[in-house]
Amino acid sequence: MxxxxxxxxxxxxxxxxxxxxxxSYGFSFLDGVFNPERNELAKMYQPWKRCLAIADANICELYGQQMRGYFQHYGIDLTIHKTKIGEKAKTMDTMLAICTAMNDFGIIRKEPVLVVGGGLITDVAGYACASYRRTTNYIRIPTTLIGLIDASVSIKVAVNHCGHKNRLGAYHAPMHTFLDFTFLRTLPEAQVRNGFAELIKISTCADLRTFDLLDQFTEKLISMKFGRADGSSQELIKAADEINRRGIHVMLKLETPNLHEIELDRVIAYGHTWSPTLELAPETPLRHGHAISVDMAYSATLAFMRKEISSEEHRRVLGLFSKAGLTMMHPLFTPELLVKGTEAIMKTRDGRLRAAIPYPIGSCKFLNDISAEEMNAALKMHMDFCKEYPREGAGIDAYVDSSDTGVSMEADEKDPVTGGMKIGGTFDAKAEMNKLKEEIAGAVGGNECC
Ligand SMILES: NC(=O)c1ccc[n+]([C@@H]2O[C@H](COP(=O)([O-])OP(=O)(O)OC[C@H]3O[C@@H](n4cnc5c(N)ncnc54)[C@H](O)[C@@H]3O)[C@@H](O)[C@H]2O)c1
Ligand SMILES: [Zn+2]
Incomplete structure (x- = not known):
């Protein structure tokens, strides 16, 4: 607010x-936000006796009934506006449809809209709330790991436009954000891994304790959905909760003095220097978490080559990406891509590279003076290192699928709401995917999120 x-x-x-x-806005950790025994969310809607919720098609299918049961329990009328899923739906059309839903509902001054879903829906619906009547209150309930530890920590909201990612947007803080990690139970492992990369980002450059915990519990954190899957040990739950709390806190401490991003030396841009160019380079784009992992792993090798981190620290960083199944090296991460990526990112960073590197793990330094020769030497060294790791540094489930893009062959014929996709749907639409790739690959900066 x-x-x-x-x-x-x-x-x-x-x-x-x-x-x-x-x-002024707050966050509450609250497992079971739609459990009728927890009245925290209901209390926020009791003054209005009704609630307009915005959620994507997958969330409606997985949690719609639970949401209805919850609000019914408290005698609050619930209206759900369902949107399409995927990056393809991150458009002005989707945003305007949400505004129309608000209008039809007759949202009144100060009444908060409820936004439930991953980073995509919180971005689009948040932008609709920023625009409707110039500003409308909203409450966020992120449901993906990216949403929980990244997108819903910031106050940036946006849609893609004119071939550029997040080109239209605003800074619009919600009234409140409920952080319920039990949503991760239903999140596909590939999406958990994708979010894990952002936690590596924040910890490697800003919090050694979080890095240590990620390193200690890597595989279990991913497979057991951060301690929310049945059968998780108390030890894992405790570690996951500490990681999440610290990760969000560190990010808030780093970003709140810079909410409008005027300062361009940003610790949280670790891994986001060359990755915007790499992410969209393959025929099927890389998942964001995998693209930034290549960039982060390479940056760590660059830091090692410059003697900014020790060999032991360098190996710890590479080892963490490897254990997590994140991509450390990609055949399209070439000297040419480094040149292209450098040129593109410098345009968005006021003419300087500002590449973040660990210095040492848990703290950060920015590099502005890397020559092409040095970049190439580090690349060669990095490729050699990666060969020693399983899959030679390739990631698991590294490429986007229909759950990320909202693209499928029969798309709109099948189901006009979901675009034909459900969780677990197969990716079978290469041509459509490429069209989307072109749509979101901006001339400068590519797929930039941070
Ligand atoms: N505002 C910011 O600062 C910021 C930061 C990072 C990312 N983002 C944006 O976030 C978007 C990516 O977000 P995301 O990774 O959360 O993707 P997403 O919102 O597209 O969700 C990924 C998939 O998971 C499904 N899903 C969501 N929650 C689920 C659950 N609990 N169980 C099962 N399935 C579930 C969704 O329906 C979708 O198919 C991008 O558009 C990016 O630009 C914004
Ligand atoms: Zn990112």
Whole structure:
């Protein structure tokens, strides 16, 4: 929520307005947010006796009934607006359909919209809330690991436009965010792994303790859905909770002094220097988490080559990506791509590279002076290192599928709402996928998220 305070003064030939915006929003960890025994969410809607929820088709299918049961229990009328899934649906059309749903519902001043889903839906619906009546309150319930530890930590909301990712957007803080990690139970392992990469990012450059825990429990964290899958040990649950709490806290501490991203040396941009170019380079795009992992692993080798981190630390970083099944090297990560990626990112970073590297693990340094020769030498060294690891550094489930893109062969004929896809749906639409790739591959900066 935000509140603008400003004053006006007269100048010699006009007026001057000066003000500041007060931003205030909170997060609560709450497993079982739709459990009728937990009244925290209901309390926020009791004054209105009704709730408009925005959720994607998969969330509606998996959690729609539970949501209805919850609000019914508290005598609150629930209306759900269902959207399509996937990056293809991250458009103005989807955003405007949400605005229309708000209008039909007759959202009144201060009444919060409820947004439930992954980073995609919280971005699109958050942007609809930023726009509707210039600002509308909303409450966020992220349901993916990316959503829980990344997208819903920030106040950035956006849609793709004119071939550019997140080109139209706003900074719009929600009233509140409920962090319920039990949603991870139904999240496919590939999506958990994808989010794991962002936790490696935040810990490698900003929090050694989180890095240690990720390193200690890697495989179990992914396969047991951060301790939310049945049969998880208490030890794992405790470690996962500490990782999540610390990861979110560190990110908030790093980003809150820079909510509008004016400072461009950003620790959380570790892994986001060359990856925007790499992510969309393969015929089927890489998952975001895998693309940033290649960039992070390579940056760690670069740091090692420059003697900024020790051999032991370098091996720890590479070992973590390998254990997590994240991609450390890709055949299209070439000297040419490094040149292209460098040029593209410098345009968005005010003419400087600002490549974050661990210095040592748990802290960060920015490099601006890497020559092409040095980049290539590090690349060669990195390729040699990766050969020693399982799969020679290739990742598991590294490429996007229909659950990420919303693309399928029969798409709109099959189901106009979901685009034909459900969780577990098969990816069979290469041509459509390439079209999407072209649509979202911006001329500059590519698939930039951070
Ligand atoms: N605002 C930010 O700062 C920020 C940060 C990071 C990412 N993002 C954005 O987030 C988007 C990616 O988010 P994402 O990775 O969460 O993808 P997503 O929202 O597309 O979700 C991925 C898939 O998982 C499904 N899903 C969601 N929750 C589920 C659950 N609990 N169980 C089973 N299936 C579930 C979705 O329906 C979808 O098919 C991108 O558009 C990216 O730009 C924004
Ligand atoms: Zn990212």
């Amino acid at each position: 935000s509140d603008l305070k400003a004053t006006v003064s007269e100048t010699e030939n006009g007026f001057h307005v000066e003000g500041y915006e007060r931003i």
